[in-house]
Amino acid sequence: MRHVIALDVGGTGMKAALVGVDTATCGETSAGRPVLLHEARRPTGRDRGPDAVVETILGFAAELRDLGTARYGAPAAAAGVAVPGIVDERAGQAVYASNLGWRDVPLRALLSERLGGVPVALGHDVRCGGLAEGRIGAGRDADRFLFVPLGTGIAGAIGIGGRIEAGAHGSAGEIGHIVVRPGGLECGCGQRGCLETVASAAAVGRDWAAACGDPLAGAADAAKAVASGDERARAVWHRAVDALADGLVTALTLLDPQTLIIGGGLAEAGDTLFTPLREAVRRRVTFQRLPSIVPAALGDAAGCLGAGLLARDLLSTEVTA
Template sequence: MRHVIALDVGGTGIKAALVGTEAAPSGSSPGAPARPPVLLHEARRPTGRERGPEAVIGTILDFAAELRELGARKYGAPAAAAGVAVPGIVDEITGTAVYAANLGWRDVPLRRLLSERLDGVPVALGHDVRTGGLAEGRIGAGKGTDRFVFLPLGTGIAAAIGIGGRIEAGAHGSAGEIGHIVVRPEGPECGCGRRGCLETLASAAAVGRAWAAACGDPDATAADAAKAVESGDPAAAAVWQEAVDALADGLVTCLTLLDPRTLIIGGGLAEAGDTLFAPLREAVRQRVTFQPLPSIVPAALGDAAGCLGAGLLARDLLSTEVTA
């Protein structure tokens, strides 16, 4: 069976898959897969960032090589292409992982390194959030929507901007960094050097920190905060509402600039369901003036979005080969 390798590299773990594929039929446009991806094999392993950036690169290359060998044994031929999603600043044109603070690397020619390790197969490199947005746009909550924003709320906050079937990368590979919109100028200090950035207040990590401080349990998480809100805890409700209000302020800025039809909210915080979505929709509704209200919906693909998107990037390489 023809297949591709997909890798989604995170700060703590790497998700990987072998994805079944058929090249897009002749005459179809690049980026239009013949059918939704089929996950033939899935695997995970730690990123191992505590061992340093060179070790992380080695782990990625080794993992990809193992998947190539597995695919060749099980399906009669090695993978036809590979796609990899990584965090940070990514130059998708040159295939360079420009900068990733949580992995400690700069200007890593990851596409070239992977292609060499995989005996010359074509490799696509993408930003983790934009790659997840690609999957949500094609086969997830944004399917059939001409303009959407995918916003996973995890350790940080970034966005994928979907316009006309493609994901906007920007002139310098950093489009969608909504987490660094300042919503509270006197707020917490952000890793970027400013204060009151959206991700310091409304990411899952930020909510976890705020609830840990409020409840006195240093191990408390955003999921714990959501459970406390659902149980009627007033302190948790206050922490939660502060995050929702900050997120709504950031989203209204996003609506004003981008005018999406749909906002797709994913990541750990979205797992709270209506505990998040009901107050968030109301907070956004209260803030808009002239801006049309978009649909605000949960992501459909969960933590598989990045890996599925990486598979789609690899499939697009094959589609381009057919239609070139």
């Protein structure tokens, strides 16, 4: 069975899969979604430092290679890995990630070497998620879209004409570092008042934990409290939604997308998020065309699916060449 390795590296955990690439058998579903032959997760281990994180990634990929060889009689034909931060996809380098602490890691070369020389594609985690949402998810019918997952941080993937824009230096779409509250909380990037310090799932969880006095409370707990009518939760939620709307209107003013796709942990709140968010964005637009604001379709599998698509694209390129 011909297959590829897909890895999605997050701030706290990693998702991985073996993805079929033989479309004549089990390479994809009738809806075009790649079939995940095997799925696994493990902690990123960022508390042990950036070198340990890199070794964990390499070791996890090697385990998947061995598993694929044992199950299907041959090693993976390629691998795709999605990582956070600033990524130089052409050079195969993980340039910077504040939540993992690394700089200028030649991850593509390291992975290829560990996997015995197979081709490896390196991508940004959110752009990989956007690639998957654009091809097989909520953006498949949109020529221009912006995918914004609200998780530990906030970033964006800009979809234009079937591709995801990386930018000249690998940092296109970093909407989470638009300053929406000047002089606010310090961000890991060094600025103050960045969008992700106010409107990420981590920020909502932090603010709700402080408001309710439970240090273990998170964003999901805040959403439940909002739905139950808790005024403290509503105040926390309102601050986050207002900041998010400010950031999104800035983005849509620059990019003019047909569709805004919102994913990540906060999107799981459903109408508790989308009803006030749509209204907050509507109130802010003037000359801009109001886009559709929709939930992501692929959930937390988007990054891993996108990494698998990158790896499959490598094989398609080889065949074409």
